[in-house]
Amino acid sequence: MSDPAALRLKRRYAAERRFKVLGMAAVLFSGLVLAFLLFSMTANAIGGFKRAELRFELDLTSGVLTVDPAQLRGPDAQDALKGAGLPDVVAFAAARELGDAGAAEVEDGAWREVAARIVRDPVLLAGKFTVSLPASDDLAAALRGDAHKELQPLASRLADEGKLASAFDWGFLSRGDATGPQDVGIWGALKGSILTMAVTLALAFPVGVLAAVYLEEFSGRNRWAEMIEVSINNLAAVPSIIFGLLGLAxxxxxxxxxxSAPLIGGMTLALMTMPVIVISARNALKAVPPSIRDAALAVGASRVQTxxxxxxxxxMPGILTGTIIGMARALGETAPLLMIGMRAFVATPPEGLTSPATVLPVQIFLWSDEIDRGFVERTSAAIIVLLLFLLAMNGLAIYLRNRFEKRW
Amino acid sequence: MKSRLALLTASLCATTLLSACGGAQSGSRDQIRAVGSSTVYPFAKAVADSLAKSNSAIKSPIIESTGTGAGMKLFCAGVGVQFPDIENASRRMKKSEYEDCAKNGVDKIVEIQVGLDGVAFAEAKGGLGLKLTPEDIYKALAANPYGKPNSAKTWKDVNPAFPAEPILVYGPPSTSGTRDALKELILTKGCDADAAMKALKDSDKEQHDKVCTEVRSDGAYVDSGENDNLIVQKLEANPKAVGIFGFSYLEENSDKLMGLTIGGVTPTYASISDFSYPGARPLFIYVKAAHLDAIKGLREFVAEWAKSWGKDGLLAKQGMVVSPDAVQAKSAKTASEFTLLDAADLK
Known part of the structure; x- marks a missing residue:
């Protein structure tokens, strides 16, 4: 073998090694970025799923509360308990157990949580039980140690006595938006996202698939079909904010x-998602071997039956893949929804498709703008909820795809 | 497969049908809708929250943060359940906006001043005693004053009458509403004092905004987080530093701090409320009088505002500058009697 040839060979091997190293570096880099993102989010979010709670014993055995049990089952149960003086009883118990300074830091509407518990379990009306009520935003900040120095001695005293602790906040998953980080919840936005996505899927999937089937199987090739194809491809590349303006107009x-209704949000996002579904569905239909069609037609099936x-x-598997991509994009979309009024403070979770709502990404955006530091953790927790929702949605689609998958 | 297709088609039709019947029903609305300023948004939110908590019969109002101008457009679009009931504004309604409103039948509007938003410049007692003007502040804080990189290291570089002490300003971060007020009320004003900049505003608004409102990041201006108490502490520790924060903090710490004059005016309640102090602006809510009886809870919501804007009220805790007593009394009167806005008052 001559020297130049060996040299060339060596160079080729070197190029191959370089490419391998570069590729591995790229994979490693994206892996690290993902790990960093997930790690920092989760680290922050753990705090976001918790809230500072004050624990003390509430003694109702002396019969201070007299409420008609029938009223407790009615819709006005909270008002009945308020009328019977529950807020004062809670405030009094807090003052006795936590001291006046501690009682002042119990969140204002905290008695409502006690009321809800009594409504669930009326036996408590004459019982003695421990309540765990949210602390005020200031005391929570002092417990975290990032603000309100003047409350720090109180926070550490109560924490040492076991009366103040950071506890997992199930309510975060069942409440709506609020002003203070101690009372916010993600359910309002999550429900808004679920409703919006349902509308998007219900509109974009059938329309997209039917359009693709018609274009691919029935229309034949003519000038109109080509024009429609070009338009759909262009539509898929239109920035999402434009769809927001369209939805608005x-x-x-x-x-x-x-x-602000999920119905309008879903319709707007459906416009955005539909072209993606059409394109992927057409590609999936193209990939089905013509022999299948020929075989079906040969045994006498009509074109529609075929x-x-x-x-x-x-x-279907290919169509579902395209649908996942489109829906995932729609789920994370904020810009078009800002235009149609979903950037709003909505404290009550939406009751239906037409009641005002907000969605997860918009909620994250709104919280990240909040002044109180407690919202930093809550925002991370909301991001984790969004990621889990996305994961669940994709998981379902992958399950369906695998069920439909056929090999030949 | 056939049945599945039928199902899909049915669901599609159901959705369209639903839209059709919903569109026809003009119906009623049981939630208050407010739109407008992002500065008022946190305060409106707090009031809405407190209303919903104290009165379980009323659903929590929907507050949308659109910005004052965009909110005005929505608010003025007409009377009816599909239009918002309240506009939150961080400035007064303009005459042109009122005319737009009146054209669409929204001529009965109640204007209520809920509070003030002010940017106060202050330092520790015994500090430099600077007598600032908007131009000085702009020259000291802008990233590129009048388009050239900022080279001012000491106050003397800004204005020969000032002492040769290094510029050190603690102020709000870019996410803060106080920062917006600083940009709008002080920096832009100082910037527009230059004729070339004023001309730029008409020719290239974007460039004008960039030159006029971008704050330097070389250490002379220190972002101090949202915690204004922290700025107060830092000023105490370093009497040669200047702090920028909401006026209420200055008032609260008047034993330790003194306000710096801007254009010869000291920040006080009086000078902020009559706007002789440049860093002051009022915050308003505009209520559609025609909706008062139609929308459930609207009167209660306005009353909740009135309950919250006092000195020890909810809004002061949220960081709003409380209006002087006379204004509060006037606003309270308007909020209870729903006195209509007189178009002749507007500019």
Whole structure:
């Protein structure tokens, strides 16, 4: 072997090694970024799923509360308990157990949690039990040690006595938005996201798939089909804010009553998602071998039967992949929703498709703007909820895809 | 497969049908809707929250942060359940906006001043005693005063009448509403004192905003987080530093701090409320009188505002500058009697 050839060979091997190292570096880098993101989010979010609670004993055995049990089952149970003096009883017990300074740091509406517990379990009305009520935002900040120095001695005293602790806050998953970081919850935004996504899927999936089936299987190639194809490809590349403006002009123009409603949000996002579904569905339909169609037609199936009995089921895995991508993008979308009024403070979780709501990414955006430091942790917790929702949605789609998958 | 398709089609039709019937029903609304300023947003939120907590019969109002101008457009679009009931504004309604409103039938508007937003410049007692003007502040704090990189190291570089002490200013971070007020009320004003900048505003608004409102990041201006108490502590420790924060903190710490004059005016309640102090602006809510009886809870919401804007009220705790007593009394009167806004008062 001559020297130049050996040299060339060596160079080729070197190039190969370089490429391998670069590729590995790229994978490693993205892995590290992901790990860093997840790690910092989770580290912050652990605090976000907790809240500072004051624990003390509430003694109702002396019969200080007299409420008609029938009223407790009615819709006005909270008001009945308020009328019977529950707020004062709670405040009094707090003062006795925590001292006046401690009692002043029990969150204002905390008696409502006691009321809810009594409504769930009326036996407590004459019982003695330990309540764990949210501390005020200031005391929570002092417990974390990042503000309100003047409350720090109180916070450490109560923490030493075991009366103040950071406890897992289940309510975070069941409450709506609020002003203070101690009372906020993610359920309002999560429900808004679920409703919005449901509308998006219900509109974009059938329309997208039917459009793809028609274009791919029935329309044939002519100038119109080509024009439509180009338009759909362009539509898929339109920035999302444009769809927001479209939603504002068209949907809110038609239904002005439904500003901030998940229905309008879902319709807007459906416009955005549909082209993605059409494109992926067409590719999936193209990938089905023509022999399948020929076979079906040969045994006498009509064209509609061929498509819906044979071609579409085989294309389903590919269509679902496209749908996941489109829906994941829609779930994380903020910009178009700002235009149609979903950037709002909505304290009550939405009751239906037409009641005002906000969605997870917008909620994260709103909280990240909040002044109180407690919101930093809450924001991270909300991000984790968003990621889990995304994971659940993708998991379902992957499960469906695997069920439909056929090999030949 | 066929049945599944039918199901899909059915669900599609159901959705369209739902939209059709919902569109026809103009119905009622049981939640108050407010739109407008992001500065008022946290305060409106707090009031809404407190209303919903204290009165379980009323659903928590929906507060949307759109910015004052965009909010005005929505608010003025007409009377009816599909239009917002309240506009939160960090400035007064303009005459042109009122005319727009009136054109759409929204001519009965109640204007209520809920408080003030002020940027106070202050230092520890026994400090430098600077007599600032908006131009001085702009020259000292801008990243590129009048388009050139900021080279001022000491106050003397800014204005020969000042002592040769290094510039050190503790102020709000860029996420803060106080920072916005600083940009709008002081920096832009100082910037526009230069004729070339004023001309730039008309030719290239974006560039103008960048030159006029970008704050230097070379250490002379220190972001001090949202905690204004921290700034107060830092000023005490270093009497040669200047602090920027909400006016209420200055008032609260008047034993330790003194306000710096801007253009010869000291920040006081009086000078902020009559706007002779440049760093002051009022915060308003505008209520649609035609909605008062139609929307459940609207009167209660306005009353909740009135309950919250006092000196020891909820809003002061949230960091709002409380209006002087006379203004409060006037606002309280307007809020209880729903006196209509007179268009002749507007500019």
């Amino acid at each position: 068209v949907f809110l123009g038609l239904f002005p009553n439904w500003r 498509v819906f009995h044979h071609v579409l089921p085989l294309a």
